[in-house]
Amino acid sequence: MDFWILFTKLLLIIFIAFNFVQVNISDIAWIVLALLLYFSVNISKHIFKVNTVSVILLLLSMGISVVSYYFLHPLFSLLLPLSIVELAAKFIDKKMPILILSLIPILYLHEQIQPIYGLVAIFCLMIFSITSISSEKLEKNEMQIDAMRKSLQKLTKNINDNTEYIRQSEYTFKLEERNRISQEIHDKIGHSLTGALFQMEAAKRLMESDSQKATELLQNAINISKDGIENIRMTLKNMKPPTEQVGINRMKLLMDEFNSKEQIKAILTYEGNLEIITPIQWKVIHENVTEALTNAMKYSHATQISVEMKILNRMIRVEVKDNGLGTDMIKKGLGIIGMEERTASVNGKIIVDSSHSFSVTTLLPIQS
Template sequence: MELWIIFSKLIIILFLSISYIHSETSHLTWIILSILMYISLNITLYLVRLNKVKISIHLVSIILIYTSFREVNPLFLLLLPNNIYELFWSFFEKKWLLLLVGLLPLWLVPQNQALYGLIALFCFVVNYMTSHYSNRLIHYEHTLDKMRIDMQRLSKSLNENKEYIRQSEYTYRLEERNRISQQIHDSIGHSMTGALIQMEAAKTLMTIDQTKAVELLQNAINISKEGIEDIRITLKAMKPATEQIGLQRLKLFIEEFSIQHQLRMPFVYKGNIELISPIQWKIMLENITEAFTNSLKYSGASEIAIDIQVLNKLVRVDVRDNGKGIESGKLVKGLGIVGMEERTASVKGTVIVDGSNGFSVTTLLPIA
């Protein structure tokens, strides 16, 4: 922002130089020397950082301007407003009062009052714009720093939450493994041990009391059957439902696709999801994947909506985007759509493709 003030000074110096070139003066050497001294002081002004040194340089520059005005040429007074504004800008809350201070030297130049007033107003506008945009820039930098700190804090919190979730999942898996191990030990292990004891006893009594041996063997068989049934019940309780696997897999796929391609992807499902068979879940997921790929390639959509409805006799899966679509007569079925139709036809289903309002692919699967 200081460049604006520097440019304004250079413009005034250029104006003075042109004025001297077209005027007859005997003080050309002093004029050049004064201008060079003024330029040197102002270059030094923007190289130092200490406020006390800057104030001193401003005061020396003002003294140089006034001396040159009195001894060399009256036009040197045109350089004064910029230095006055720079020196006193931070001390005036109401900036228009500083403009009045910059206009005070008007009485020193009765012959060039209009020119001096115009230069003073021009320098005031430049300083005001510089101050205004510098303050805005500082505000934006502070806001950016605050946002950066907030982002770091949120990233740290997110990482901590991820670590907490990971540890929780790991703890849950350990607890589940411990529960299953304990269940196998308490029920199945005891059953198998009891059956083994019965068979060992039957082996011993085989030559002594065959009737008792047969009874012990039958007990061992019964205990083994109970153990096998316990194993089946345990495994059935451990195995997640098919609809849970299919639904969670689909949700995860939609979430990953949405994040990867920066798309809005609302997903709704209605009806009894348990009626969908594993093979239907497989076909649905493959058709949805193909529909996503087509939308991404050809439609230019920003949103893809997925709607699954389980009706009385069929499952309806609708994938619709808000892209440019395609006229029905110009629709050419490529390998992707043909593949969807073949997969769906294998379970006596139907695929409907529509490009009139965005692009949609509807899969209809019969419920057995």
């Protein structure tokens, strides 16, 4: 805003300087001095931002204009309206009273200068109003940007805190799980093996003196060892998650990673008994879906991809379909050939359809 106000005043000074006619040579020095003094005062006003100093400098600027009008040249009156507008705007919000105040001096001016003074007063009010509105909008935008920056910093801090919390939680869960497994092995398997060791030590000592008792103790040790082995097997079985749980969670993780990195939205749906899918079939499904997602991201120009898994009576059907552009001719690259080879290795089949958008369907037989 300050720049445009100063620029307007400079234009007025240049206009006045080029319109001096019939000026005595002795008055030129005083005119130049008055113009320089006026411009220096106004520059000082924009340097000192204190409101009281600004008001004093504005009054001084108006005084220079009035004195120069009476003693040097009538055109100096054209410097008065913008100073009046600036001063009045500090105390009055409405534009019409400011315009009336800036036009009051027209009553005391020469008739020849009155029309141009009125035009300059209106022009100065328009410039001041435009610059004021622009300055307010700029200040409002800066405040919004600052608020958004603070909000972004706060969100970033929350994300970092949440990430650290998740990391610590995962580490704590791992420690708790390790502690639980260690305690379970100690309570069940450790006691069993210790009891079997005592039985075998006792049988060793009684081997020569009481063979029957030694045989009995050895049999007890064998039974205890069998129970220990069974406990180990049950513990490991309980620790190992079901295959279908691992498979579907891995697919969900693949979808989440894809959605977080790409602009295309991927949706996973599934129905049927997932327990009948074998680990090798899960591997083929996961790799085929990954390849199909990559191809759709590169070539389809789609906004959404659907991944649908259905367990039918005799087969497993996995379809990856996008809503992008199809093609009249399918060129089998390394990606599709790789999917066909992987699927064929488990007696399955790949169907590629590009008639409407693009879809890749994996068909796998259900193993009895």
